[in-house]
Amino acid sequence: MTEQPATDTSARPAADAVESALLPATHPLRDGRTSGSPLVLAARRRPVPHTPVWFMRQAGRSLPEYRKLREGVPMLESCFRTDLIVEITLQPVRRLGVDAAIFFSDIVVPLKAIGIDLDIVPGVGPVVAEPFRTMADVGRLRDLTAADVEPVLAAVAELSRELGGTPLIGFAGAPFTLASYLVEGGPSRDHAHTKALMYGAPDVWHALLERLSRVAGQFLRQQVLAGASAVQLFDSWVGALPSRDYREYVLPHSARALGAVADLGVPRIHFGVGTGELLADMRDAGADVVGVDFRVPLPEAGRRVGPDHALQGNLDPAALFAGPEAVDARVRQVLADAEGLPGHIFNLGHGVLPQTDPDVLRRVVDLVHESTAR
Numbered sequence: 001m002t003e004q005p006a007t008d009t010s011a012r013p014a015a016d017a018v019e020s021a022l023l024p025a026t027h028p029l030r031d032g033r034t035s036g037s038p039l040v041l042a043a044r045r046r047p048v049p050h051t052p053v054w055f056m057r058q059a060g061r062s063l064p065e066y067r068k069l070r071e072g073v074p075m076l077e078s079c080f081r082t083d084l085i086v087e088i089t090l091q092p093v094r095r096l097g098v099d100a101a102i103f104f105s106d107i108v109v110p111l112k113a114i115g116i117d118l119d120i121v122p123g124v125g126p127v128v129a130e131p132f133r134t135m136a137d138v139g140r141l142r143d144l145t146a147a148d149v150e151p152v153l154a155a156v157a158e159l160s161r162e163l164g165g166t167p168l169i170g171f172a173g174a175p176f177t178l179a180s181y182l183v184e185g186g187p188s189r190d191h192a193h194t195k196a197l198m199y200g201a202p203d204v205w206h207a208l209l210e211r212l213s214r215v216a217g218q219f220l221r222q223q224v225l226a227g228a229s230a231v232q233l234f235d236s237w238v239g240a241l242p243s244r245d246y247r248e249y250v251l252p253h254s255a256r257a258l259g260a261v262a263d264l265g266v267p268r269i270h271f272g273v274g275t276g277e278l279l280a281d282m283r284d285a286g287a288d289v290v291g292v293d294f295r296v297p298l299p300e301a302g303r304r305v306g307p308d309h310a311l312q313g314n315l316d317p318a319a320l321f322a323g324p325e326a327v328d329a330r331v332r333q334v335l336a337d338a339e340g341l342p343g344h345i346f347n348l349g350h351g352v353l354p355q356t357d358p359d360v361l362r363r364v365v366d367l368v369h370e371s372t373a374r
């Protein structure tokens with residue numbers, strides 16, 4: 001395709017999508033490596049050669065090569081080592097044949113990078129030494145500069161070179177989900193401290209989410225400028241809120257985080273768990289693609305989100321243990337559900353569970369590709 005004269009766009013499926021001149025000339029979207037990839041096309045609701053597929057948490061404990069590489073290296077340390085980020089990110093691309101890589105990191109990495117005392121405890125998740133409860137605590141959050149995450153951005157740059165035509169998805173945690181870890185001090189089922197702050201001290205809440213939206217937006221923007229071809233904002237725990245509270249306490253802040261990359265023109269995906277009642281609200285935060293968990297069938301999600309957005313999802317990760325025939329049937333059901341949507345990216349309804357057999361994931365990828373090839 002590179003020998004085509006610049007004026008002949010016939011062989012370039014995405015050439016009519018003008019990429020932002022704010023992206024470096026060597027960025028994979030601008031130099032054409034990923035602009036015609038199935039993931040980018042589907043996110044832009046354009047015809048695709050086959051339905052793209054990737055898995056949340058595709059890099060991680062389900063892969064024996066990951067477990068081997070991580071032996072003796074704490075999670076957060078691995079997130080700041082360029083060599084490990086690159087290798088762990090590439091592992092699922094090689095083994096599973098997915099249509100996108102998601103860079104290996106964690107939602108708390110930018111918080112660690114600006115000096116917040118936190119750790120990722122195996123089997124538990126992020127734990128914050130001094131939970132955030134007051135306006136003075138909000139002052140502990142400063143802007144994130146590229147220098148703070150230099151080894152991470154070096155990995156993103158190296159990955160975008162190594163991946164060729166496979167897009168790299170950058171990501172950040174959304175302000176609500178980050179706040180829930182900071183306010184609770186760790187994972188929480190009921191988000192009691194978080195909601196107490198939100199309803200009881202809305203000035204502190206909005207100041208906190210404003211700061212977090214800036215950090216998340218800055219992190220996304222740095223990843224895109226370093227070579228990511230798409231981004232996903234993870235609001236994993238926001239399904240704990242009703243629509244009215246989401247719109248008042250969360251939406252403006254998530255919109256600010258997503259808005260930080262709007263002028264760069266990269267596809268933006270926005271995902272949460274248990275967010276069936278919030279799909280239309282999350283759409284309003286500004287992403288191109290709305291992620292759907294496994295509780296809402298895609299046709300219903302499509303009605304809630306409307307025709308101007310693509311959907312991502314939504315096979316139940318627990319269904320991958322049901323044996324080959326059941327898995328195949330459920331994959332086909334998701335694909336049948338997706339027919340008629342303006343754009344569809346196949347994914348799970350949440351992350352890959354650690355006990356998942358990678359061969360089953362490979363089979364899902366192959367089945368999605370075979371049964372949607374056009």
Ligand code: CP3
Pocket residue numbers: 055056057058059060061070075102103104105106107108120121122123124125126171234236351
């Ligand atoms: O492949 C990918 O999706 C990229 C890697 C990735 C990780 N975390 C690696 C990780 C991504 C995108 C995340 C995001 C993340 N982290 C979210 C949002 C996505 C979601 O699942 O809803 C959340 C809520 C977190 C917070 C977090 N970090 C949790 C709940 C855990 C699990 C704790 C445990 O041990 O069960 C982590 C740790 C973590 N992040 C691991 C990985 C691979 C496991 C740590 C390990 O391998 O030792």
